[in-house]
Amino acid sequence: MDIATGQRFIKNKWEGRRNNDSRILGGKFLPLHLGHVYAIVQASTIVDELYIVLSHSEKRDKELCKKVKMKYVESRVRLRWLHQLVKDMDHVKVIEIKDNYSNADYDWEEGSMAIKKRIGKPIDYVFSSEQEYESIFTKLYPESFHFLIDEERNTVPISATQIREEGVFKNWNFLPDVVKPHFVRKVVIVGTESCGKSTLTRNLAKIYNTSFVEEYGRTHCEKIGGCDGIMLEEDYPLIAYTHKVKEYEAIENANKIVFIDTEATVTQFYSELYNHQHQAVLDEMATLQDYDLCLYLEPDVKWVDDGLRNHGEQSLRLTNNNRLKQLLTDNNISFVPLTGDYNEKLNQSIEWIQRILKE
Numbered sequence: 001m002d003i004a005t006g007q008r009f010i011k012n013k014w015e016g017r018r019n020n021d022s023r024i025l026g027g028k029f030l031p032l033h034l035g036h037v038y039a040i041v042q043a044s045t046i047v048d049e050l051y052i053v054l055s056h057s058e059k060r061d062k063e064l065c066k067k068v069k070m071k072y073v074e075s076r077v078r079l080r081w082l083h084q085l086v087k088d089m090d091h092v093k094v095i096e097i098k099d100n101y102s103n104a105d106y107d108w109e110e111g112s113m114a115i116k117k118r119i120g121k122p123i124d125y126v127f128s129s130e131q132e133y134e135s136i137f138t139k140l141y142p143e144s145f146h147f148l149i150d151e152e153r154n155t156v157p158i159s160a161t162q163i164r165e166e167g168v169f170k171n172w173n174f175l176p177d178v179v180k181p182h183f184v185r186k187v188v189i190v191g192t193e194s195c196g197k198s199t200l201t202r203n204l205a206k207i208y209n210t211s212f213v214e215e216y217g218r219t220h221c222e223k224i225g226g227c228d229g230i231m232l233e234e235d236y237p238l239i240a241y242t243h244k245v246k247e248y249e250a251i252e253n254a255n256k257i258v259f260i261d262t263e264a265t266v267t268q269f270y271s272e273l274y275n276h277q278h279q280a281v282l283d284e285m286a287t288l289q290d291y292d293l294c295l296y297l298e299p300d301v302k303w304v305d306d307g308l309r310n311h312g313e314q315s316l317r318l319t320n321n322n323r324l325k326q327l328l329t330d331n332n333i334s335f336v337p338l339t340g341d342y343n344e345k346l347n348q349s350i351e352w353i354q355r356i357l358k359e
Contacts, residue, residue, distance in 0.1 A: 006017040019330035024115065024158060025118065026053035026097075030061055031183075032081045033163060035129065035156040039149040040085070043127045044092050046147075050127075052082055053115055054096040056158065056271045060103050074229035079183060084178040089220065095119070112140040121258045170255055171355060181251045184303050185356050186290070188260040190328070190347075191297035192269075194216045196342055201261040204349060216243040217270060227274055236271040257357065263289055265331055269324045284316045286331040292356050295349055296325070296335040301342065307353070 025043050029036060046052050047322060055077040058121070065072040079096050086092040097114045116123065126137050126144050129151055137146045149323060150156060158174040175183070187204070189197050198215060205212035217239045221227040223237075250258050264285040271279055299317045328335055336352055338345045351353045 022049050022051055022119050022123050023047040023119050023127065024051045024053050024119070024123055025053050025127040026115070027080065028056060028061060028064075028160065029054055029078045030064060030160055031070070031168065031169075032078060032085070032176060032179050033156075033158050033160060034176060035150065035158050035174070036160075037085065037151060037176055038156045039127060039129055039337060042085075042149050043125075043147075043339075044089055047125060048091060049225060050092045052086065052094045052118055054079055054082060054094065055099075055111060055115075055340075056096065057099045057106070059097075059102050060101055063103050065164060068164040068209075071162045081176070081178050085176065108140060112253070134308065135300070174258060176321060177335055179307070181255075183255070184251050184254045184291045185257040186247075186251070186260060187257060187289045187293045187295065187356075188263050188289075189295045189297065189352060190262055190266050190324070192299050192317060192324055194301070195297040195299045196345060197261050197297055197300055199342065200345060200349060201259045201293075203260045203346060207350070208255065208257050208259075208353070210251045210259070211250040211258055212259040213243065213246050213250045213261060215266075216246060217262065218269060227270070229274075231270075231274045233271070233275055233277055234280070236267050236275075236279060240267045240282055240285050259354065260291070263291070265327050265333060268284075269320075269327055272323070273320065283331060286333065289333070293336040293352055294333055295352065296328075296337045297303065297345060298337055298339045300339055 005046060023043065025040060027036065038051060040050075054075065056078070058072075058075070061075075062072045075096060075098070079094065082094045086094060095118055097111060099106070099111060099114070123141055123144050126141050127147050127149055128137075129149055131148060131151055131247055134146055135341075137144070153159065156174070163171045163174065172180070189201050189204075191197050198218075199216070201212050220235060220239050220242075221231075224230060244264075247258075247260055250260070264282050268279065268282040268286065271277055271282060299321050304314060325335075338348045340348070
């Protein structure tokens with residue numbers, strides 16, 4: 001049944017029924033994709049009240065992801081996706097139904113009872129894209145009509161199963177914008193002064209056609225007119241927090257991967273270097289970070305004085321290099337050291353990046 005026919009069917013068959021009846025569209029949304037979005041939008045234009053039901057079990061959902069190319073996504077993340085998607089649709093509500101079953105022993109009847117109890121009113125329509133659910137929905141929702149939307153997936157040719165099996169990056173264009181940031185791979189590039197971080201970050205972003213984050217510490221120093229001798233203790237947490245905000249902004253606009261110039265441990269390093277102070281708040285921020293790859297640039301290229309740098313003597317560069325590595329180790333941040341000239345480091349970076357994109 002097409003959408004137009006379905007709308008006429010609803011009007012003719014159900015006109016005069018109680019106004020407080022509800023309609024549901026459920027799923028695992030693992031992950032939420034544009035096929036789901038299409039079904040939700042279509043259903044929302046047909047009925048006056050729609051419940052989107054996230055049915056989840058950590059045990060069952062982890063089983064689905066275990067042998068495929070997608071990591072398990074927590075239910076609260078999926079719930080957030082749905083809320084973001086329908087936040088401007090006043091007559092669409094999102095609920096979650098949790099159970100502890102596996103795929104083998106899932107109790108459909110118990111699940112339907114939980115949905116009915118949670119909604120608390122009659123359910124006259126159940127929307128899906130799967131004809132195979134007809135018999136079970138007839139049994140579980142005998143007073144409801146099973147309405148199929150894009151059953152053949154001609155409009156949006158994708159399924160969550162296909163995405164899990166093939167990987168999210170292969171099906172990137174089928175992910176809604178609210179979903180993409182969760183799967184973006186985050187690559188942070190660290191090192192001491194004049195080792196090529198900024199240039200490498202920009203170049204990688206160009207190669208992968210994506211967003212990047214500049215080192216906010218440099219921007220902050222430029223605003224106040226320098227670093228050495230005029231930095232205050234409170235500057236460093238401000239730098240770290242502002243940098244983190246810019247990370248989130250870049251991730252929202254990223255194309256599968258984002259490149260980040262420095263992080264909280266590097267800010268800690270400069271707090272020690274310029275103000276001789278180790279700040280606990282920066283350690284806490286560093287331990288809460290979550291990057292997929294940390295590239296460490298060794299200081300084996302020529303030091304360049306850009307007006308803000310003050311530590312060009314080679315022995316001092318090596319001392320600073322060892323201290324930064326120790327800080328990263330203390331914060332349990334694993335890193336990949338890159339050596340050689342700018343071209344060699346670029347090519348080493350690409351090799352490591354290709355690995356994480358294939359995982």
